[in-house]
Amino acid sequence: MYKISLLNEGVCVADGFHAGGVSAGLKQDGQNDVAFIYSDALCEVASVFTTNKMAAAPLKHFQAKGKFQTNFVLINSKNANAMTGKAGINDIDEILSHIPDVVNPVMSSTGVIGVRLPKGKIIDGLKLIDKSSKKPHEAAKAILTTDSYSKECAFKVTLDDGSSFSIGAMAKGAGMINPAMATMLCFITTDAKVSQNAMQDALDSCVKSTFNAISVDGDTSTNDTVILLSNAKSSAYDKDAFEDALHKVMHFLALEIARDGEGATKLVTYNITGAKDDTEAEVVAKALSDSLLVKTALYGEDPNWGRIASTVGASGAQAKEETLKIIFDTVCVYDKGEVFFDKEMEQKAAIVMGHQKFTIHCDLGVGDGKFKAYGCDLGYEYIKINADYRT
């Protein structure tokens, strides 16, 4: 057995990690826009990237390295360095060459697509970086774009023999309904004595039910990136404990991203059960969390379960009117067949929808498949943010 404790820290929680954020003039008003993570020992690296075929320059730069160890990650917001061709990759090499005494530094970017990085500003900003600083919150702020708050999480894991390791992380994501301008970045650090292979396996397994379970609107950004660094400064490691803690970190941050959906007022869990298999449950859960009609009904706090039924039916998954059950938290609004939704039930369902957090449970009644996805509502603020994002 093992014990996991939540800490009020970020990406510097593990021994040997440093981080900070500076303002290089990419954002207005002197806000932080360049962050770094530095480890005083070399790190093994595990990663997950977007499947978008227009993957941004920093992803190509990273992936060209093959397997490697590093001690430095540089991150900028406001510009995604995507669709910038070879020039975009050269820009990264040039910027990173200005950082002294680091091994295999990598870069990550988020923001507008199709504009060259403001190289000069970033290189000037590098002079403000103090590699020895431990300012995780400053780093977490620097990576944000349209996010309304920063997203951090850290746990300490204590094993039975008294040894311990930590996992800390920061993420950005302006909502799952905001995929094409670099939906999400996440950086995770640990001092656990974990092999590269074990790290990569744990990351792959956790990503499915965390970041890949928040709606990305059927779209996948050019810059989605999760990077996990381990410097093995602690001698401690336990596979189950590590995976458990890693999952907790990623689950927490994934929900933070969904909750901060652009203009969102609600965090909704889509709990799908009774599907033909887990894959079909996932298809249904994501169809619901992506549906404009469901999202706008959530925003209007309108218990319009017909839209949910229709979206289930249109998802392609095996489903039928006669076996479907729809429950808002504990209020069952449709149960396998005839219509019984009346004014009283509508009022009860509307009360559930007034909450900031609730669950829409659909049991398809055709098998044992299940999946949980997370989404938010869509209101006027989303249009406002996205109708003219670049200005």
Added chain:
Amino acid sequence: MYKISLLNEGVCVADGFHAGGVSAGLKQDGQNDVAFIYSDALCEVASVFTTNKMAAAPLKHFQAKGKFQTNFVLINSKNANAMTGKAGINDIDEILSHIPDVVNPVMSSTGVIGVRLPKGKIIDGLKLIDKSSKKPHEAAKAILTTDSYSKECAFKVTLDDGSSFSIGAMAKGAGMINPAMATMLCFITTDAKVSQNAMQDALDSCVKSTFNAISVDGDTSTNDTVILLSNAKSSAYDKDAFEDALHKVMHFLALEIARDGEGATKLVTYNITGAKDDTEAEVVAKALSDSLLVKTALYGEDPNWGRIASTVGASGAQAKEETLKIIFDTVCVYDKGEVFFDKEMEQKAAIVMGHQKFTIHCDLGVGDGKFKAYGCDLGYEYIKINADYRT
């Protein structure tokens, strides 16, 4: 050869067809909400329905008949009669039994899902129907829901030997971004001497590049229906002429639906070329016309081509940065590689986006596949309409 002339008529243009609309009190303010089409000769029937697994009661009622001939179609708006189980099907039988002297009457519904039809009101409304009337515009108005205008089209086809037939149609659809509450209905009538098989083949072939090419937001309504009736009152028929005229009717109405997207201000053609094959071109075209980020950029008249590139990349189709070309009408904003988008080009592109109608052309540069899809922008009005549709 043959000649096709546009007429200012609707579903009564062909010999022997009658139509009209009445107010049965389903809509407020005495607006028409029940329509009918009647033919004084029995008709062959061809049809295409939604693939939604929660298909509405009228679709099940229709499909249970197998192949049949009819002379009467009843249509109501305001209520979709979907998710209403066996009771919903029985309601249809009961309503249709009140119409005297018709053969195999069928029914079609559009509106809110999950509420039983107001049977009594509709049956009372039937008394107002005069089967001999020829009021296609009244019928076209009665089938609308959140549509802002009615949609009709009619052509007369004259063959070389001087013989002729006509095709007339009406449709409703409150925009492709509005799928779950019965996106679209279309009723087409003709007096061409066409066999049921030939009619069904022509309908299947036309639907792909017309109604199936307007964005339905990845979703497919519970009530989507296209019904084509022929009473063969004219002795004329020519396969090519018939298919050409039918395609013209359906193409016109499909674009009318896209243009009337809820809250929409623009009709955009997504012209995809150079895809691996036509199927992949269709995937890309639909991904673009469904993308919230593209739609909101259109609304903001923001030439943010990065969102288009990202959506192409995320669509799953074969594509790469080095071969992609993006053109707004005639303004090329991205051409296979390095970034050259400057303020001057941005202004030119913004002028194109200010138009009510324009084309976004993406050449993927990997093959010969092509497809055209049609969509609109998404603004505040969409949220307003959909946040509380039922009230």
